Amino acid sequence: MNLILLGPPGCGKGTQAKRLQETHSIVQLSTGDMLRAEVGSGSDLGAQAKEIIEAGGLVSDDIIVSMISKRIDQEDCEAGFILDGFPRTMPQAEALDEMLDDKGLRIDHVLEIEVDDAAMVKRITGRYSCDDCGAGYHDEFKMPAVDGVCDECGGTAFTRRADDNEETVRERLAAYHDQTAPVAEYYRGKSNLTGVDGMAAIDEVTDKLNQIVGSDRG
Numbered sequence: 001m002n003l004i005l006l007g008p009p010g011c012g013k014g015t016q017a018k019r020l021q022e023t024h025s026i027v028q029l030s031t032g033d034m035l036r037a038e039v040g041s042g043s044d045l046g047a048q049a050k051e052i053i054e055a056g057g058l059v060s061d062d063i064i065v066s067m068i069s070k071r072i073d074q075e076d077c078e079a080g081f082i083l084d085g086f087p088r089t090m091p092q093a094e095a096l097d098e099m100l101d102d103k104g105l106r107i108d109h110v111l112e113i114e115v116d117d118a119a120m121v122k123r124i125t126g127r128y129s130c131d132d133c134g135a136g137y138h139d140e141f142k143m144p145a146v147d148g149v150c151d152e153c154g155g156t157a158f159t160r161r162a163d164d165n166e167e168t169v170r171e172r173l174a175a176y177h178d179q180t181a182p183v184a185e186y187y188r189g190k191s192n193l194t195g196v197d198g199m200a201a202i203d204e205v206t207d208k209l210n211q212i213v214g215s216d217r218g
């Protein structure tokens with residue numbers, strides 16, 4: 001089963017993609033995570049992407065499309081994948097259609113997490129994660145039981161994303177409305193998009209998503 005998860009920054013795409021990955025044994029493909037790994041590794045691509053990401057802009061379609069195409073060809077994607085953060089522009093959506101045709105694949109469901117913009121700024125600027133296991137926390141909504149200690153692994157080092165500051169978040173939301181909202185319209189027109197209320201509790205959103213993808217396992 002192959003899925004696309006759409007929604008603005010901070011809507012919970014990453015969290016929900018990880019849950020879908022576990023429940024349905026399919027792989028989360030997050031272009032944001034892939035780019036951050038490139039930045040961390042100090043590659044040429046990472047160096048090019050770093051400034052764009054920190055300004056809240058979008059990395060070029062060509063780079064992203066070829067990155068995703070190579071990733072989908074890897075063996076662990078055979079049982080299916082969840083595209084998280086891709087496609088983000090109409091040229092990416094069109095390139096994805098062509099790529100899937102060439103590979104003999106198709107998207108089974110496009111899921112859109114719908115949220116309120118104003119709430120997103122608060123959600124994003126307060127979030128951070130454990131350096132050791134990646135568990136996510138929030139200054140206000142989800143603090144560790146013991147201050148400064150990860151609930152999951154006991155780690156004591158945490159990181160905030162460089163692009164999770166208010167100014168960059170506003171740029172990222174603007175990029176979403178300008179460039180990614182038309183992508184949602186495109187899939188709505190093809191009648192394979194289903195919207196879910198992302199302002200509901202995290203577990204409720206997960207239940208809704210699982211109902212939509214239903215028994216399409218594997």
Ligand code: AMP
Pocket residue numbers: 009031032033035052053054056057058059060064084085086087088092163172
């Ligand atoms: P995310 O983790 O999805 O919020 O992505 C973080 C940043 O990576 C974005 O603000 C963009 O700068 C870049 N990025 C991630 N995915 C894409 C994409 N599909 N197209 C262009 N830029 C992307």
